[in-house]
Amino acid sequence: MFATILELRLVQATLFKNVLEAISDLFSKANFDFSGTGLELQAMDTSHVALVALLLRAEAFNHYLCDRDLSMGLNLADMAKAFRCANNDDIITIKAEEDWSDTVTFTFESPEDGEISIFDFDFVGTNGVPLEIPEFPESEYQAKVRMPSAKFMRICKKLSSFGDSGDRDTVVIISVDKECVNFFTRGKTGTSTIVCRQTQTVDKPKEPTLIEMKEQVSLAFDLRYMNSFSKGSTLSDQVTISLSSNLPAVFEYKIAETGYIRYYMLPRIEEDEMQRITKEDKMQNEVDEMQN
């Protein structure tokens, strides 16, 4: 027998299930890096527009043994399928052995009826991931919005159901000013603007929408990416969106004191979009008017 070099245990499958649901539809493969401090996962989408970085510290696990640094590429689609089979309260064990270097074993054990499901995943290549993701200092971003993650998901769904750009991806323009963040898209015969005002400190302390703005910013994004990112809502009640015209946008979900999931996405900068922004400014006037 070979020596076990990696053995992790989670007494509730939920966390890992949610992580996989939050990344597997956009990213087909990911790099998993296990070290003494925890698990880091990185993946890039096939069109190189978006990137996800996940950190789960060793403390997130009920048992964490990692004898040496291990890096492996895994197919997320297959893993997501396996995890969909798991019950939320299954006990998960992740295990790799020395010299059996091409697979990792995930075991789900039902505490109820003792049923065991064993999945052996082969390693796959990961197209240039891991990448060096520079830490972008918070001070460099023109605007930051923190809002309930469920609200952000609902907005993405609304925009998706209305937006229609024919063959092209539907584009959303996010505009931030001091008092509100607006999401704008275009349907076949009309336009939609969703206006979220900053929460006044008094009225809803639990689920605030907070805006930190240094400069007004208005950026265009592909809606389908935002839709995928919004699934991070199962991992955190709040999402923080950092925007700057010259940097990739960051959508961050903190995972209860033990890590985070961060989605990075390049804004679209096209003339066509700029024209839309202009149109959108007209909308903004209308909004301002309504509020007065």
Next chain:
Amino acid sequence: MFATILELRLVQATLFKNVLEAISDLFSKANFDFSGTGLELQAMDTSHVALVALLLRAEAFNHYLCDRDLSMGLNLADMAKAFRCANNDDIITIKAEEDWSDTVTFTFESPEDGEISIFDFDFVGTNGVPLEIPEFPESEYQAKVRMPSAKFMRICKKLSSFGDSGDRDTVVIISVDKECVNFFTRGKTGTSTIVCRQTQTVDKPKEPTLIEMKEQVSLAFDLRYMNSFSKGSTLSDQVTISLSSNLPAVFEYKIAETGYIRYYMLPRIEEDEMQRITKEDKMQNEVDEMQN
């Protein structure tokens, strides 16, 4: 700024949501006529078999301002999408401004969290609508059936799940005699007849099935239209079906004292259908027998 020439408000989005669900899958565009007395909507399906006429009197709205008569064509698919995003208790405002003659603005405001969604719809052409729909005097119809709208919807669903005419539309034959209305269709290897007997005054006063018959009538219709019409059940507990061999059938849902929605549909008169009717008569005998 331009003067507001139209401003309507509904404190509950439900009514409008239901109206759009009831018409948008069959009719792609509609003509909206706003006047001092209320909103009239007319649409014809692309194959010119069915027509819908809606009336919502001014009193149906919580606020109704209409300075001059306005007529606009709107794309119902886009509107339905927008309304699907609205919560049932959203406050809707419909607004048009003088000299900004090519769009109308629908605003949904959530009373809970103050989130505002603004939709601007462009005007579209409407292929010959509005039409002159003659008022057909009640006395001209051979038979009238009033029945619970939920029951009518359930019957349409049953017939749809069973009916199968291959590439052609599934045909339903509605036959009315003094005591019952029958719905007949044909599957691949069999036939289905649904028999609804007139309610005896005593047993179920709340949801009666009532038949007024001057002459026995048996007419063939396209099931997919009936299926669409049956969505009117969200607007009224009762549907009234008026049938005559020489007139378009009318399926009418009253909207609580403030209006109605009426679907008009031409019956199919084909030799093939007549043969089916014959077959159906055989069925009828069988039914009669069962009841005796």
Next chain:
Amino acid sequence: MFATILELRLVQATLFKNVLEAISDLFSKANFDFSGTGLELQAMDTSHVALVALLLRAEAFNHYLCDRDLSMGLNLADMAKAFRCANNDDIITIKAEEDWSDTVTFTFESPEDGEISIFDFDFVGTNGVPLEIPEFPESEYQAKVRMPSAKFMRICKKLSSFGDSGDRDTVVIISVDKECVNFFTRGKTGTSTIVCRQTQTVDKPKEPTLIEMKEQVSLAFDLRYMNSFSKGSTLSDQVTISLSSNLPAVFEYKIAETGYIRYYMLPRIEEDEMQRITKEDKMQNEVDEMQN
């Protein structure tokens, strides 16, 4: 009028609904044999891999009149559609008349609102069914597993969601030894093994998994058939799987003292599968290890 030669009544449509759901997706036509003792149904799937045999004794019905032995082929897809329209508490009547030899009539009557649906099904040919199914003596089978039918269905679903054999049908290997039954399949980049251990008599008397093994057995089956069979779980809480390398496997669901439904299926014996079994043995070692 013709004399009634067959008249059956069930005061609850549920039983028949469940029977049709359990067979209609795999078997398109079936032979129905009515006799004094009850209804026997037989069907073979189009690829001649699987066979179903159902017995419903006369006592299963609330009323059972059968004047002479009757054999008829019926289209199950049409019947399943008809039954999907029926409510669970509808009263079903099945009726055939002398000299009207080409159809059978199913009538559903709602006890609530008296709505009646009448279905007339034409007889169809049944491709060589009924067949002589030999009674395989229990003693000939190498292994027998009795397990909760819901558990078997869940396992089939798990395997389906993970398994992926591209264009070919997904293959499952069932292996039985004294203490556990394992279900093994292969995804795109990994493998899955579900391990069900025999229940210890003490811990869960209500839903036991029991294994009777004379010889270790490991057989390959098409998953899609197993998936269809597993729908029998609506008819019985337990399923019994009988396996032998030289006999068709039997999946049997008893219907509360009044009959049974038995699915027969040929195992796949291919070199390719044998290689998988080898792989699977490696898995088995792993499982053994886990359990020690």
